[in-house]
Amino acid sequence: MTFMVLTLLALSWVTLDLRAPAVVTDGPQRGALRVFAPVQQTLATMLRPADVAARWIADQRGLHRELDDLRTAAAHARSTAVLNADLAGENRRLRALLSMRARSAHRTVGASVLGSPPGDSSGGVVITAGAVDGVETDAAVVNEHGLVGRIVATAGSHARAELVTSPTARYAVRVDGGRTGRLWGGRSLLRLELDDPHRTVPAGASVVTRAFEGSSIPDGLPIGTVMADPVDDRYLDVRPLVDRATLDLVQVIVGAPPQPESVVDGSHGRSRDLPPPPRPGER
């Protein structure tokens, strides 16, 4: 009975409220609000610190999650920055290569350096351009800095290059001011022998290739710079422009015609006729 009465009362209230909202309960609601609002305000004042603390704890969880996300994003950004730096460096080298190609005015074939061939301790490298690309033996290999070396063997799509730093490398060169000489390879420094040892060469002078008959090495390709302290009266140390450690992109000059007779320096003849490199005891 009580259940029925109370339920009917509640249903009646619901019905009246649905039919005429705020008519039946407006006054009582205002009264309840008047009584209850101060209580709720007091509670709000008292519980505000708890609310702040609860929000702080909830924020901590969110902040930790956000921190993890930010750390992940930072790691990703760092890796992206490294990648961008690599790409920028590669772009810079490619632009320099294009510049070198424009300066040399020769037809070139681009290639990547794969690495040293197994068992080759002389400093040779294998590149990704070969006979199918028109690469021939004795062709000059250059990068953005200057002469890297020359091709000593070709295969289908690969070739082996001897670097200017190879102990067996020999080049006819010219120093600033038109002085001529011969250059031999070395591990870290090249050895320059001037034709006229009595003339001084300033430190920092550029050493470039010198054309002569039968050679496929074009004239004027930079090789290195003269070091400050001469080895002795006869030999000078030359710091090569090529760095084996950072060598990755090169160009092979293809189709360079052998130098005509008119540019031959008669004192030295063909490149294979260059004298052998000096032995240590010769110093």
Place this chain on the structure above:
Amino acid sequence: MVRPLMAGALLACGVVADAAMGVAFPDAGGVPVISLSTVTGLALISGSSRGMLFGFAVGVVLDLLAGPAVVGGAHALVGVPVGAVAGAIGRPAPGRLHAAPLVGMVVVPVAVTAALLVHGLLGPVVFAAPEALWRAGVAGALVTPLVVRVARQCAVRPLPNLAPRA
């Protein structure tokens, strides 16, 4: 028998506690779980008839406080059966008061579900169902036995000894 004044005070505390929860945790959704737990606890001791009255009274107060956001009478409509069911469970066998946490843990979420249904039928649902249900279970399990304990201390007549018989 629980003193009427004591019962009123407990019910008022339940409503105020719900208001406090609403202030402290504004994102909680405004589910009156503590009020319903108080009704359940008092009904367990007082029986169905008084339980229904407690439920109706609390429902009316909640409806008045809720304002136009909730259809008037909706809480009262839910409170009556809550008091009736909880009273029916507890009164005939006082030994069941030991199971007050379990009763609260079951009855209060059921009451909240019923309130959700009623609110859904009569108007917009004003609180999120999943969060409301687990909060109702926790509040029922914690508050109902507390109310039972307090009410037993303040009973007009001593309630039966609930200690297990030898």
